[in-house]
Amino acid sequence: MNETVTSTLPVQDARIYPRGGLDVLSRTEVARLRDASSGGMHDLLRRCALAVLTSGSANDDPRAARDLYPNFDIQVAQQDRGVRIDLKGAPAMAFVDGEIIRGVAELLFAVVRDLAWTAIELGPEYATDLESSSGITDAVFGVLRNARVLRPADPNLVVCWGGHSISREEYIYTKQVGYELGLRGLDICTGCGPGAMKGPMKGATIAHAKQRKRTNRYIGITEPGIIAAESPNPIVNELVIMPDIEKRLEAFVRLAHGIIVFPGGVGTAEEILYLLGILLREENADLPFPLILTGPTIAAPYFEQIDRFLRLTLGEAATSRYEIVIGDPAAVAKKMTAGIRKVRAARLEHKDSFYFNWGIDIPLAFQQPFEPTHQAMAALDLHHGRPPSALAADLRRAFSGIVAGNVKEDGIRQIEANGPFEIHGAPDMMQALDGLLRAFVEQRRMKIAGHYRPCYRVVA
Numbered sequence: 001m002n003e004t005v006t007s008t009l010p011v012q013d014a015r016i017y018p019r020g021g022l023d024v025l026s027r028t029e030v031a032r033l034r035d036a037s038s039g040g041m042h043d044l045l046r047r048c049a050l051a052v053l054t055s056g057s058a059n060d061d062p063r064a065a066r067d068l069y070p071n072f073d074i075q076v077a078q079q080d081r082g083v084r085i086d087l088k089g090a091p092a093m094a095f096v097d098g099e100i101i102r103g104v105a106e107l108l109f110a111v112v113r114d115l116a117w118t119a120i121e122l123g124p125e126y127a128t129d130l131e132s133s134s135g136i137t138d139a140v141f142g143v144l145r146n147a148r149v150l151r152p153a154d155p156n157l158v159v160c161w162g163g164h165s166i167s168r169e170e171y172i173y174t175k176q177v178g179y180e181l182g183l184r185g186l187d188i189c190t191g192c193g194p195g196a197m198k199g200p201m202k203g204a205t206i207a208h209a210k211q212r213k214r215t216n217r218y219i220g221i222t223e224p225g226i227i228a229a230e231s232p233n234p235i236v237n238e239l240v241i242m243p244d245i246e247k248r249l250e251a252f253v254r255l256a257h258g259i260i261v262f263p264g265g266v267g268t269a270e271e272i273l274y275l276l277g278i279l280l281r282e283e284n285a286d287l288p289f290p291l292i293l294t295g296p297t298i299a300a301p302y303f304e305q306i307d308r309f310l311r312l313t314l315g316e317a318a319t320s321r322y323e324i325v326i327g328d329p330a331a332v333a334k335k336m337t338a339g340i341r342k343v344r345a346a347r348l349e350h351k352d353s354f355y356f357n358w359g360i361d362i363p364l365a366f367q368q369p370f371e372p373t374h375q376a377m378a379a380l381d382l383h384h385g386r387p388p389s390a391l392a393a394d395l396r397r398a399f400s401g402i403v404a405g406n407v408k409e410d411g412i413r414q415i416e417a418n419g420p421f422e423i424h425g426a427p428d429m430m431q432a433l434d435g436l437l438r439a440f441v442e443q444r445r446m447k448i449a450g451h452y453r454p455c456y457r458v459v460a
Helices: 027-034 042-053 065-070 104-121 122-129 133-146 169-183 199-209 245-255 266-279 297-314 317-320 329-349 375-380 388-407 408-418 426-441
Strands: 001-005 009-016 072-077 083-091 158-160 185-189 218-222 238-241 258-261 291-295 323-326 421-424 458-460
Touching: 027 042, 027 072, 027 104, 042 065, 042 072, 042 083, 042 104, 042 238, 072 122, 083 104, 104 238, 104 245, 122 133, 133 245, 158 169, 158 245, 158 266, 169 185, 169 199, 169 291, 169 297, 185 199, 185 323, 199 218, 238 245, 245 266, 258 266, 258 329, 266 291, 266 317, 266 388, 266 426, 291 297, 297 317, 297 323, 297 388, 297 426, 323 329, 375 388, 375 421, 388 408, 388 421, 388 458, 421 426, 426 458
Parallel strands: 158 185, 158 258, 185 218, 218 238, 258 291, 291 323, 421 458
Antiparallel strands: 001 009, 009 083, 072 083
8 A cells, every 4th residue: 555645634545455244246246336427326325435444524614525535536447256346545534554444344345335335225217216105115125135234033123303504512412311221231322423413323332331232333314415515434334335325214203102302403303204204194003113302401502493393393192102201311211222123013013124114104205305496395285284294294304405415515506606595384384494594504503513594484
């Protein structure tokens, strides 16, 4: 390996040989990954690979890493005995004594594996398979199975949602909750980034060590538009890159035996609305699914505001599907453990698998990818009188658009070219939405650092 220094940061060239789960790729898969044309996969591979090679970065600007490592490139080569990955101008922080850090290498292999699978199994020629709800669920299952995260075992996987930009006290609280979950033998799945996605995993690692738990799972689920802004944290030991945000959300819900929500911003609100919109459907009324919203004492006003917004938009019935616990990590873990026992009993009764929740009904409106253009954002139907599930679907899209305008490269470009997205709806709903978003800005939940310029405008 040859180490060089550019005008930005130290970089290193490397040649690595994947092992375990990425031993062989087809010629077609390799060709798709090497295709640098406008419709090819190479640019996407390069962006995702750079994100994992800067694992642990605290920056949420998707263009920052590209600017710091302008000469970085990755090439996947097929050999008679397997696969070779060539890195040029890779961040030196991914190496120690000339060798790539093992955990970083595993994340890099996951990027190549998932993008190769998506390019072939979910390519344009299979578009018709993704027009039905069952077809999309099968696609989610296929990506997760190919990533080898579907393992028959007793239910013990807790999905933790929360913001990448949170206060120090809130971050410490997420570690304390993760510690309590780990002491009870529970594994952690998050969006794989920093903040509330890292804290529970970090707390659980200590608890798992104390309990001598050896098969520890810290699953990170992301998607190409997010990973560049939220590089995987160093604790993730199973990374999955879903094709888009809707399949990422479905993967969380299908894998989870329970979900904990920590303080966050628009991305966290999007996740809450997605899940509640599903749980409020009549088809899922009797389905046990523990959902706990929690944070330290200083976060109580945050959850009070979230609770008011949910009551106003989705109705009082929504409150029956979640519980708010403030300042008590042990209580959160105990309640989650009890909830997972009910999930186990229900899965046994209905002969549903422990590793993938086939029984929950997710309608097509929650599965179809939403492209947040200015026209699409302005056309969202945010008015009273709609079924809670349908309203939740459009509210989720509104928050998804703001996430795109905040941290996704395509969304940022749209805002720079055409100004903020406009969001229209019922006056009281828009007033509540505007208040919620203003609070996120004031509490610095939109961006990790720097001045935040809103990418949206709420219109009553």
